[in-house]
Amino acid sequence: MVDFRLYNTLTRSVDVFSPADGKTVRMYTCGPTVYNPAHVGNFRTFLFEDLLRRTIRLGGWGVHQVMNLTDVDDKIIKRASERGLTISEVTEPVIETFHVDREFLRIQNAEEYPRATEHLPEMIELVRKLVERGIAYQADDGSVYYAIDRFPGYGKLSRLDTREIKAGARVVQDDYTKENAQDFALWKAAKPEDEKAGAAWDAPWGRGRPGWHLECSAMAMRYLGETMDIHCGGVDLVFPHHEDEIAQSEGATGKPFSRFWCHGEFLLTEGSKMAKRVGNVATVGDLREQGVSPAAFRHFVFSTHYRKQLNLSSEALEGSIEGVRRVGDFSDRLASAKGGTPALAAAADEAEREATNALFDDLNAPLAMGALFTFIRKANAELDRGGDDRAALDRARSVFARINGVLDIVPSLEVGDEASRIEARLAYRRAARERRDFATADAIRMELEAEGIAIEDGPSGTRWKRAR
Numbered sequence: 510m511v512d513f514r515l516y517n518t519l520t521r522s523v524d525v526f527s528p529a530d531g532k533t534v535r536m537y538t539c540g541p542t543v544y545n546p547a548h549v550g551n552f553r554t555f556l557f558e559d560l561l562r563r564t565i566r567l568g569g570w571g572v573h574q575v576m577n578l579t580d581v582d583d584k585i586i587k588r589a590s591e592r593g594l595t596i597s598e599v600t601e602p603v604i605e606t607f608h609v610d611r612e613f614l615r616i617q618n619a620e621e622y623p624r625a626t627e628h629l630p631e632m633i634e635l636v637r638k639l640v641e642r643g644i645a646y647q648a649d650d651g652s653v654y655y656a657i658d659r660f661p662g663y664g665k666l667s668r669l670d671t672r673e674i675k676a677g678a679r680v681v682q683d684d685y686t687k688e689n690a691q692d693f694a695l696w697k698a699a700k701p702e703d704e705k706a707g708a709a710w711d712a713p714w715g716r717g718r719p720g721w722h723l724e725c726s727a728m729a730m731r732y733l734g735e736t737m738d739i740h741c742g743g744v745d746l747v748f749p750h751h752e753d754e755i756a757q758s759e760g761a762t763g764k765p766f767s768r769f770w771c772h773g774e775f776l777l778t779e780g781s782k783m784a785k786r787v788g789n790v791a792t793v794g795d796l797r798e799q800g801v802s803p804a805a806f807r808h809f810v811f812s813t814h815y816r817k818q819l820n821l822s823s824e825a826l827e828g829s830i831e832g833v834r835r836v837g838d839f840s841d842r843l844a845s846a847k848g849g850t851p852a853l854a855a856a857a858d859e860a861e862r863e864a865t866n867a868l869f870d871d872l873n874a875p876l877a878m879g880a881l882f883t884f885i886r887k888a889n890a891e892l893d894r895g896g897d898d899r900a901a902l903d904r905a906r907s908v909f910a911r912i913n914g915v916l917d918i919v920p921s922l923e924v925g926d927e928a929s930r931i932e933a934r935l936a937y938r939r940a941a942r943e944r945r946d947f948a949t950a951d952a953i954r955m956e957l958e959a960e961g962i963a964i965e966d967g968p969s970g971t972r973w974k975r976a977r
């Protein structure tokens with residue numbers, strides 16, 4: 510097997526990777542903050558991680574992937590206060606939507622989806638260790654802070670010069686878009702609105718709630734041990750989030766926290782980063798409305814290397830819709846063919862070699878996809894010729910399945926699409942009902958009825974059927 514190489518932000522180079530135990534890759538992927546449905550920019554990062562996960566398995570290793578759900582932070586508490594809800598009333602429907610959208614985009618299940626609010630004991634224990642080691646201190650405001658000048662490795666991931674780090678004001682914000690290069694909060698003293706929203710817990714330093722960075726260190730070590738193989742996220746997480754995770758974890762254990770750090774570039778709209786704050790976001794629901802299938806969106810995302818910025822445009826999406834139509838037609842043709850030619854088998858061998866080499870070379874999906882399309886062109890020409898070589902046909906089928914097993918860009922059958930579209934809208938309706946947003950729930954029901962779909966709410970959930 511050729512080496513599997515990955516760009517490691519820690520070394521700033523493409524390095525040969527294999528799991529520490531030779532068998533299973535233990536990987537942590539920073540998950541969504543669940544105050545609003547994730548946008549397709551977030552999903553670009555999750556798709557890069559899906560590509561990584563599937564390529565690791567193509568290499569014959571197992572994967573143990575953990576993706577956290579940030580279900581307590583400033584934005585969630587703010588939303589809860591505005592609406593007179595608890596944080597879990599805000600986050601539950603959003604988590605549900607996240608999984609519906611994730612499945613729609615064919616992003617494979619991680620092994621665990623731990624929630625921050627379910628891991629308070631681990632987080633408190635980590636803070637206790639840091640205080641005991643003299644790296645963390647409680648300040649006058651009751652919060653506990655991490656003293657970055659007491660951790661010599663601070664800045665090694667982001668290559669930040671510690672002399673440039675401004676001393677002084679401490680930052681209690683979770684908002685990582687700010688330049689909060691100062692001591693950061695591990696434990697934030699509870700304010701009345703935190704108590705009201707159910708976002709305060711007992712700790713040796715008084716009631717409070719965890720800082721954002723703390724949850725990832727605590728949950729990563731809880732599920733993957735003190736040193737993991739790979740830690741991923743979008744590029745905006747390099748600093749301060751991942752830098753602070755390293756400081757917390759290594760400050761407590763004295764061991765390397767992650768061997769590889771991998772970061773995906775941004776999805777942009779009209780040249781600027783897609784972000785809820787900017788208001789230029791598109792959701793998976795928007796994709797559906799525009800008739801962009803999961804296969805087409807995956808094709809669009811994988812057409813650009815994960816370390817390059819990618820612009821969302823309707824022209825590019827149109828191109829992807831057309832691209833996956835060809836993949837789908839070929840898939841049907843391959844399924845119904847009766848035989849092939851020796852040249853078909855040769856084209857399959859070449860495609861497998863090229864696609865695998867591309868994927869193992871720092872996840873070069875655009876090149877792998879190019880190899881797949883070259884194969885489709887050559888194979889179509891061979892199938893035109895007929896031929897009765899069963900073994901060649903089998904070879905073509907298995908190579909196609911192997912490459913597509915990573916990219917997953919065959920559009921699903923009409924019937925399945927229709928059903929998954931309806932299921933997805935019912936899930937949105939369920940989420941709306943759960944947050945007592947009955948206007949939205951009713952609107953979804955009426956839309957479905959207008960399309961001739963009858964829905965029936967019963968004790969075991971909602972059922973639907975075509976009325977005609």
Ligand code: AMP
Binds near residue numbers: 550552743783
């Ligand atoms: P958040 O919910 O803000 O914590 O973000 C979840 C993940 O999405 C993180 O890994 C971010 O780095 C990533 N992310 C946020 N915005 C974008 C974007 N425009 N393009 C790609 N990834 C993003």
Ligand code: ZN
Binds near residue numbers: 538539540750
């Ligand atoms: Zn994280």
